[in-house]
Amino acid sequence: MGLDIRINLPKGQSTEAYDVVIVGAGPAGLTAALYCARGRRSTLVLERNMAGGQIALTELVENYPGFPEGISGFDLSDRMKRQAAQFGAELREITTVSSLTPDPDGSFTITTDQEKIRARTVILSPGVEAKRMGIPGEAEFVGRGVSWCATCDGALYKGRQVAVVGGGDSAVEEGMFLTKFADKVYLVHRRDELRAAAIAQERAFANPKMEFVWDSVPRRVEGDQLVSGLEVQNVKTKELRSLPVNGVFFYIGQVPLTSFLQGVIALDGSGYILTDELMRTSQCGVYAAGDARANPLKQIAMAVGEGSLAAVQAQRYLDELECPSSGPAVAQAAGVAHAEAALQAAGATQSDGAAQEDAAAQKNAVAQRDGAAQGDGAAQGDAADTPAREETADAPAPVEPDPAPSSKD
Numbered sequence: 001m002g003l004d005i006r007i008n009l010p011k012g013q014s015t016e017a018y019d020v021v022i023v024g025a026g027p028a029g030l031t032a033a034l035y036c037a038r039g040r041r042s043t044l045v046l047e048r049n050m051a052g053g054q055i056a057l058t059e060l061v062e063n064y065p066g067f068p069e070g071i072s073g074f075d076l077s078d079r080m081k082r083q084a085a086q087f088g089a090e091l092r093e094i095t096t097v098s099s100l101t102p103d104p105d106g107s108f109t110i111t112t113d114q115e116k117i118r119a120r121t122v123i124l125s126p127g128v129e130a131k132r133m134g135i136p137g138e139a140e141f142v143g144r145g146v147s148w149c150a151t152c153d154g155a156l157y158k159g160r161q162v163a164v165v166g167g168g169d170s171a172v173e174e175g176m177f178l179t180k181f182a183d184k185v186y187l188v189h190r191r192d193e194l195r196a197a198a199i200a201q202e203r204a205f206a207n208p209k210m211e212f213v214w215d216s217v218p219r220r221v222e223g224d225q226l227v228s229g230l231e232v233q234n235v236k237t238k239e240l241r242s243l244p245v246n247g248v249f250f251y252i253g254q255v256p257l258t259s260f261l262q263g264v265i266a267l268d269g270s271g272y273i274l275t276d277e278l279m280r281t282s283q284c285g286v287y288a289a290g291d292a293r294a295n296p297l298k299q300i301a302m303a304v305g306e307g308s309l310a311a312v313q314a315q316r317y318l319d320e321l322e323c324p325s326s327g328p329a330v331a332q333a334a335g336v337a338h339a340e341a342a343l344q345a346a347g348a349t350q351s352d353g354a355a356q357e358d359a360a361a362q363k364n365a366v367a368q369r370d371g372a373a374q375g376d377g378a379a380q381g382d383a384a385d386t387p388a389r390e391e392t393a394d395a396p397a398p399v400e401p402d403p404a405p406s407s408k409d
């Protein structure tokens with residue numbers, strides 16, 4: 001059941017509030033900015049680092065349409081940024097958003113580390129960051145041999161040996177990139193087969209500089225001032241072994257950058273933003289797009305598609321100033337535990353009890369569905385083994401229950 005909510009914002013008379021404020025200038029945010037600015041909406045993009053997001057850290061993008069020879073991640077993000085700016089989108093870099101607050105008049109206050117900004121609508125595209133492994137030595141050797149970015153740090157390892165941890169697309173592609181510099185790249189994977197795309201695997205297996213360390217998990221980064229080794233353990237034989245490496249690159253999955261949304265926007269159990277199919281979050285007037293959304297594919301093509309849809313929906317909302325309750329929709333998308341969050345979010349932001357009834361009904365429906373599915377141990381085991389970057393299976397990276405340091409790869 002849908003619910004119409006009409007808010008009291010003066011249509012088209014925003015002197016101090018931006019029409020649209022976008023959080024995060026990765027592919028999703030920059031695409032949303034392009035669409036909103038081209039739609040003649042006052043548009044501001046807030047970015048905690050430099051614009052570009054994860055693709056700015058990617059050496060070569062081969063699977064984004066329109067670039068048959070491939071394009072460097074930096075070039076692609078620079079083009080996206082210029083295209084959005086060309087239509088008038090404003091970009092504020094080195095500006096971290098710390099909170100989002102719905103105001104009584106239906107607008108929003110966005111607090112950054114520098115100021116408070118008002119917005120009539122908000123598009124959330126904060127993306128994800130690399131998951132930490134949590135093993136001894138990982139934090140201590142950041143910048144001294146431990147990295148999550150081959151593109152940034154690979155050239156430091158010319159003539160040396162490095163280890164890459166993971167078995168998905170990122171691990172294999174970045175490992176291949178590191179062979180341009182390093183004499184040897186150990187690829188440490190907890191299974192005996194990779195999860196990366198077939199073409200990436202073919203290339204990796206054909207590369208004489210790649211050595212695969214199967215069925216193994218890292219236990220400790222070794223070194224004194226700088227990294228000198230990586231201790232790994234074979235999960236089948238329990239045998240410990242030290243790989244003689246100067247660099248360790250972790251590609252074991254990602255976590256969404258959504259902590260600033262806790263309690264305001266419905267998130268799933270892993271912190272990904274829940275939306276309906278029109279990118280509407282649990283909060284009327286707030287949309288989400290890209291990797292931070294609970295979606296089944298973390299790729300540039302997906303992020304730009306979602307960014308454009310979120311932008312079109314946000315503009316429709318600005319024109320009509322109404323939206324159906326999305327709390328029930330996000331609850332349905334999530335599961336019973338997450339329906340709780342959606343229910344809370346719906347309750348926190350909508351005064352109409354019908355919205356909560358809807359959410360509660362959804363929660364019951366999901367509970368019944370989950371009850372039927374209980375006992376499916378295999379499915380739960382699979383959930384722990386999260387998909388590679390390009391896989392389309394269960395989207396959000398679940399919390400890794402295995403004490404062994406392994407996760408999405």
Ligand SMILES: Cc1cc2nc3c(=O)[nH]c(=O)nc-3n(C[C@H](O)[C@H](O)[C@H](O)COP(=O)(O)OP(=O)(O)OC[C@H]3O[C@@H](n4cnc5c(N)ncnc54)[C@H](O)[C@@H]3O)c2cc1C
Nearest residue numbers: 024026027028048053054097126127128290291298299300
């Ligand atoms: C090593 C690597 C290689 C990849 N290669 C490919 C590839 O070849 N092809 C492909 O299609 N995809 C690839 N991807 C995936 C692709 O980069 C992502 O799917 C895409 O960047 C997601 O875009 P996004 O805009 O949702 O998020 P991001 O790119 O993560 O951008 C989000 C932005 O939001 C900012 N942000 C976060 N929180 C805040 C805050 N509180 N305040 C302000 N700003 C904030 C972040 O700094 C970031 O710039 C790769 C990813 C990695 C890590």
